[in-house]
Amino acid sequence: MPVFATNGLSKHYPSVRALDELTLAIEPGIVGLVGANGAGKSTLIKLLLGLIQPTEGDATVLGFDIRTQGLQLRQYVGYMPEHDCLPPEMNATEFVAHMAQISGLPAAASRERASEALRHAGLFEARYRSIAGYSTGMKQRAKLAQALVHDPKLVFLDEPTNGLDPAGRDDMLDLIRRTGHEMGITIVMATHLLGEIERTCDQLIVIDAGRLLHQGSVADFTAATETLEVEVTGDATLLAARLTAAGIDATVEGQRIFVRPEGGHDEAGMFDLIRDGVVDLGLGLVRVQQRRHTLEDLFRIDSSDAADGTSDA
């Protein structure tokens, strides 16, 4: 059963279509939600939390209807906002325990869970210190702890690495990975940093201008393609010309040649041609490897498509 599924989900405001006809189904795992600022990420999260009503379409989250069962579903969902949201004068344990109670947990269980969540987030030693004295990294951890304290089945993280230095970012991504994989909590992580998605997520939702551009597994997307990437020293165009002459589709990008097998060339024959070409032309061969898609490719292609689509319309 999908953790959440939407069907033609739309949210229109008087001046803007924040979300348009979104249909998707998400399986348990760590999901990257990508889109530029204003693409509709926050609107989608608010809809899935049952905080705003959709204009059209419907959605279920953990089996609850977002239109009518917002309160019930929010007992099982956690949310970590992008902005600062911690009261500086409280200590982390008190605040996180209070948040557990607002999610409906009894007082004693809330205190226990607050310690558990803060320990998981790596704040166990500092849990009785006032939040005012926390660093940015510690605040992010406390925000994560409050999102996990009521043991949700699904957590939305909005730009969880915002404001962190590289080491802090690595720690946070590692923490998110562990939360998703070891605790079995489905995580939806909104970000505009594609590198983070490649490192952390196993599914991907890409939205742009309120529309779904892509949904699927990150592994499928970054899987090896048929194209070979050949990097040489010296003049790469010479080798490309030679391959083209042999009936192979080869394009040059700086020192790299992208070679697509076509027609009667099997893989072994193509490797031979490349090797012979390099030797004959006196070039240095740096590497030959199967090319992988990166998420940047997806964004490049799809954004230009989307731009075309809107200009057509």
Add this chain to the structure above:
Amino acid sequence: MTTRPTDETSSIYDLGYRSYEGVRLGRRYAVLALYRESLRAAFGLGRSTAAKIAPAILIGIALFPALIQLILGAILPIGEIELVRHDDYYSGIKFVMALYVGVVAPDIVGRDQRTRSLTLYFTRAITRYDYALGKLAAMTTAMLAITLVPQLLLFVGNALATDQFGDFIRENWDELPPIFGSALLGSWLIAAIGTLIAAQTPQRAFATVGIIVAFILPIPIAAILVEQIDAGWADYAVYLSPLDLVDGLTYWLFGTAPPASDSLIALTDFSTATFAGVAVVVALAASALLVRRYIRVQA
């Protein structure tokens, strides 16, 4: 005591993450938790010492007349003494009430906007209505510390001043309904207006000033209009002042007349029952606007 270094048999146990299988008590419990925590915040409990000082001082001042009566009654059993009376207790602590709500309301409602933790509440098991009403209930309860508590102290003080404590209680128990009624209705009115103003801004200082102005400024305005302008319509200005409404409804509930010498209410010919009526209408309107504010506020 020192810990002896242990040998290679020691190890660190990773407890792993434990999931929660217990009960989830849902909305009603969550609202109660919000109410409780807001009430603690009102008195600065669980906060720094500085946060406790202002409410504590103001409560002290509000209780002072009742405490004097209680102490005098306890040590000098000289029959009934009436330094202060139930029905004009609130008119004596008007400014304290305005300052108190000005200090406390921004702690109860403005803080979550200031720290932007409002988002965290609205993404949990409560609705925006629940949040607004939970906060209003907390502020109303916090008001009881300077309304109901001194009235009850006064009652006990009066009882102690007589020789027969038990007899006094038996004979005067009928003062309890107006004590509770005026404290509850007055507290609700002041709390609703105070939280409504505090909810408009995350800035604590603005909220405090706004609240104090809203309670204090109408007092001289109403006084000038009622006393100086000799026209029937000007008398209605007395209803503009929330603290005069509290006075009026208190006289009505105790069934007494306001002192003719120094009461604005006595200058108008309005029945004290109308003050209770206007107080209910204003309190309802302010509560509704508070809810509306939280339904619309960005979070």
